[in-house]
Amino acid sequence: MPLIKVASGTVNQTPMAWESNTRNIIGAIREARKQQVSLLCLPELCITGYNCDDYFFAPDLMVQAEKCLLEIVQETSGMIVAVGLPLRHNNSIYNAACLISNKQIAGFYCKQNLANNGIHYEARWFRPWQPGHVESIEINQMFYPIGDVIFDLSTGPIQGGSNGVKVAFEICEDGWVSNRPARRHYERGVDIILNPSASHFAFNKFVTREKLVVDASRTFSCSYIYTNLLGNEAGRAIYDGDAMIASNGELLASSQRFSYEDFLITTAVIDTDYTRLSQVQSKITVAIKDKTWRVPARYDFPEIEPVLPQVPDIEPFEKGGALKEEEFARAVCLALFDYLRKSRSNGFTISLSGGADSCACTALCGLMIRLADESIGMDRLKEKLSYIKEIQSAETEEDLAKALIHNIYQGTENSSTDTLESAQTLAESIGSTFYNININGLVETYKSLIEGQIGRELTWEQDDIALQNIQARVRAPGVWLLTNLSNHLLLSTSNRSEAAVGYATMDGDTAGSISPLAGIDKFYLRQWLRWLETAGCEVKGKHIKIEGLKKVNSLQPTAELRPLAQTQTDEVDLMPYEFLNDLERLSIRDKKSPLESYRNLHVRYKGLYADEQILAWTERFFKLWSRNQWKRERYAPSFHLDDLNLDPRSWCRFPILSGGFERELEELRAYFEGNPVQNGRKRIGF
Ligand SMILES: Nc1ncnc2c1ncn2[C@@H]1O[C@H](COP(=O)(O)OP(=O)(O)OC[C@H]2O[C@@H]([n+]3cccc(C(=O)O)c3)[C@H](O)[C@@H]2O)[C@@H](O)[C@H]1O
Ligand SMILES: Nc1ncnc2c1ncn2[C@@H]1O[C@H](COP(=O)(O)OP(=O)(O)OP(=O)(O)O)[C@@H](O)[C@H]1O
Ligand SMILES: NC(=O)CC[C@H](N)C(=O)O
Numbered sequence: 001m002p003l004i005k006v007a008s009g010t011v012n013q014t015p016m017a018w019e020s021n022t023r024n025i026i027g028a029i030r031e032a033r034k035q036q037v038s039l040l041c042l043p044e045l046c047i048t049g050y051n052c053d054d055y056f057f058a059p060d061l062m063v064q065a066e067k068c069l070l071e072i073v074q075e076t077s078g079m080i081v082a083v084g085l086p087l088r089h090n091n092s093i094y095n096a097a098c099l100i101s102n103k104q105i106a107g108f109y110c111k112q113n114l115a116n117n118g119i120h121y122e123a124r125w126f127r128p129w130q131p132g133h134v135e136s137i138e139i140n141q142m143f144y145p146i147g148d149v150i151f152d153l154s155t156g157p158i159q160g161g162s163n164g165v166k167v168a169f170e171i172c173e174d175g176w177v178s179n180r181p182a183r184r185h186y187e188r189g190v191d192i193i194l195n196p197s198a199s200h201f202a203f204n205k206f207v208t209r210e211k212l213v214v215d216a217s218r219t220f221s222c223s224y225i226y227t228n229l230l231g232n233e234a235g236r237a238i239y240d241g242d243a244m245i246a247s248n249g250e251l252l253a254s255s256q257r258f259s260y261e262d263f264l265i266t267t268a269v270i271d272t273d274y275t276r277l278s279q280v281q282s283k284i285t286v287a288i289k290d291k292t293w294r295v296p297a298r299y300d301f302p303e304i305e306p307v308l309p310q311v312p313d314i315e316p317f318e319k320g321g322a323l324k325e326e327e328f329a330r331a332v333c334l335a336l337f338d339y340l341r342k343s344r345s346n347g348f349t350i351s352l353s354g355g356a357d358s359c360a361c362t363a364l365c366g367l368m369i370r371l372a373d374e375s376i377g378m379d380r381l382k383e384k385l386s387y388i389k390e391i392q393s394a395e396t397e398e399d400l401a402k403a404l405i406h407n408i409y410q411g412t413e414n415s416s417t418d419t420l421e422s423a424q425t426l427a428e429s430i431g432s433t434f435y436n437i438n439i440n441g442l443v444e445t446y447k448s449l450i451e452g453q454i455g456r457e458l459t460w461e462q463d464d465i466a467l468q469n470i471q472a473r474v475r476a477p478g479v480w481l482l483t484n485l486s487n488h489l490l491l492s493t494s495n496r497s498e499a500a501v502g503y504a505t506m507d508g509d510t511a512g513s514i515s516p517l518a519g520i521d522k523f524y525l526r527q528w529l530r531w532l533e534t535a536g537c538e539v540k541g542k543h544i545k546i547e548g549l550k551k552v553n554s555l556q557p558t559a560e561l562r563p564l565a566q567t568q569t570d571e572v573d574l575m576p577y578e579f580l581n582d583l584e585r586l587s588i589r590d591k592k593s594p595l596e597s598y599r600n601l602h603v604r605y606k607g608l609y610a611d612e613q614i615l616a617w618t619e620r621f622f623k624l625w626s627r628n629q630w631k632r633e634r635y636a637p638s639f640h641l642d643d644l645n646l647d648p649r650s651w652c653r654f655p656i657l658s659g660g661f662e663r664e665l666e667e668l669r670a671y672f673e674g675n676p677v678q679n680g681r682k683r684i685g686f
Helices: 016-034 053-057 059-073 180-188 203-219 272-281 323-342 356-384 396-404 417-432 440-454 460-485 496-501 523-535 575-590 594-603 611-626 628-634 662-672
Strands: 003-010 039-042 080-089 092-101 106-111 134-139 140-147 150-154 165-170 192-196 223-227 230-231 236-241 242-248 250-254 263-271 294-299 348-351 405-411 433-438 537-539 541-545
Touching: 003 223, 003 242, 016 039, 016 263, 016 594, 039 192, 039 223, 053 348, 059 080, 059 106, 080 134, 080 396, 092 150, 092 165, 092 348, 106 150, 106 294, 140 628, 180 203, 192 203, 203 223, 203 242, 203 250, 230 537, 236 323, 242 263, 242 575, 250 263, 250 272, 263 272, 294 323, 323 356, 323 523, 323 537, 348 356, 348 417, 348 460, 348 575, 356 405, 356 417, 356 537, 405 417, 405 460, 417 433, 433 541, 440 460, 496 523, 496 611, 523 575, 523 594, 541 575, 575 594, 594 611, 594 662, 611 628, 611 662
Parallel strands: 003 039, 039 080, 106 140, 150 294, 165 192, 192 223, 348 405, 405 433
Antiparallel strands: 003 263, 080 092, 092 106, 134 140, 150 165, 223 242, 230 236, 242 250, 537 541
16 A cells, blocks of 8 residues: 555653543544544653653553553554553563554564663663564563564565565654664665654754654655654653654654644655655665564555645744744743643742843743633633633633732832832733732841841841842742642742852742743843743734833843842843853853863953953852852752753752862963963963
């Protein structure tokens, strides 16, 4: 059968949520059947969820996963379905994909190249399967082939040497390595490669994935079906629901990303005669002698009509000139929505200062409501949050915002009218509930109690940081009280630039349930806020903007913790955010030493800042970075957005206690003073 209708199915899963995971998978299968799909590929480990962490070791997890698998098998009548799950075999755990053909398990392919860098820790739980090995596994008293297998699906009785449709797998990372299984699949004359993935979101990564899929289909003269998870599965990683089908170097179909649906199907019709022609023309040598890899299975491919040339539907927001802004908005909003419903919380509370960070958090929550409404409509949105009684009679997005987003301004004598106005106008523009209290009395009470005990007055000259921090800390109990009253999540507003240098008060403004901005730098965040005010997300031909951000976009970032006369700004306290960003990239992402970082920065900033200034900021950064690892360990969970992430639990590890770059900074200073140090000893005459 040369023409086959195939599909990629994306599903929004949750670790160990057996009922909903199975329901989503079955929903995807039924939808695919409705669309007359013969072959459906579902994501990596989608039965259990990809992020079960050490619970992958639990024997009961395998028992539950097997139960789900057997339930799914019964739903595959008339179809071929690939579904991912962990398998325990010979006292090892494998990351596997099961191929089911018309209610019969055909066998299991096991991942050969584990993802074990950055956010991934697969080698902690799984063993990589050795290429070329095939064994047998017992499931529910039946034996099935497992390992490096290729499925040979043919019409009629299963024979010894059929010329059926050959289907093989690469599981996610398998497709990203140079010695990928697809090379061997090609030598064995494979028609279709399925790639079930759990590929975490990062800015612009979908472009890399598309290249990978299209190039594989061309290089290996096959059809390549790629599918990813969707949504915020387990808290930190976001999956964009990227799915693609390519054939012989051409992209045939690509999914909508960042959907609020539970599952989505992307279909295309592939032509196996065409990819075989290409294999013949490229003079493929099929390894016919060793056939242990061949798993015969029966499937009666239906005869289907040819289709018009398929042009993949790329979404307008992916083509526009604001891809990063759009991706940031969509990824974080979907992550917030899933976090909300999966944690069964009733909304978000934010201590809204009218500054960029808390305004960005509030704006993201407002945008989340609007994007969810555009994606699935008001009724489905309320149904997905059906446990929140307060929103069930809501008719407008503003009604939803009133219940789901609570803001509180907590001024002191150091707060300005500008920030109050900024907070108020933003809350009004999205319809959130806005409270306004003054916490000066609380700060004064703490101050005088401690002054009474230590027997002296606290002064700005002597006690600057402590007096700043008490204000930030006094804001925490009130906003937590408000949060608890509504069973909300408290959003902690710290961004990545602050996390790098510990510019936040622990248990003060770091208090919170999640930190939606901890993966993004302040320099970019301010640019994004201007974009959201003036351009906004492109959805169905219109632009979703938040014009209530106008005031905050006119303000300089300030903590407003020192007396107003001191005109405190973040950039004076620290260094310019753009510079901080460059320094962070060099030193933390690229692991350049203080000296190398300085030299790079010097090239970029000489003329703009004095050499002494560049040196001082570089020194300050390295000292603050090492001193504040403990704070990064204590941040509320944040979302992974790119390889600049500083979250030690998902990406960037650094010791809490360290030498603090003392020697390295000495070497930098010596270089600066024309007296470099080598091997710990000063070199004379440089
Ligand atoms: N290795 C380690 N492991 C565990 N704990 C460690 C530690 N080193 C210090 N500590 C503890 O850390 C404490 C100091 O940390 P912490 O109390 O947080 O205070 P700290 O980091 O000294 O100061 C907070 C900074 O954040 C700025 N801030 C605060 C609030 C808002 C904003 C804003 O951007 O709006 C900025 C403020 O201007 C100040 O520069 C020490 O008293 C010590 O107890
Ligand atoms: N007057 C205030 N009312 C309510 N919350 C406040 C107030 N001042 C500070 N906060 C809380 O402390 C957080 C930390 O302040 P920070 O200055 O870092 O952020 P911001 O004010 O949102 O942005 P920016 O730094 O751009 O001014 C704020 O995001 C907010 O949650
Ligand atoms: N699950 C995986 O194997 C993920 C690894 C792959 N490199 C990705 O990020 O897409």
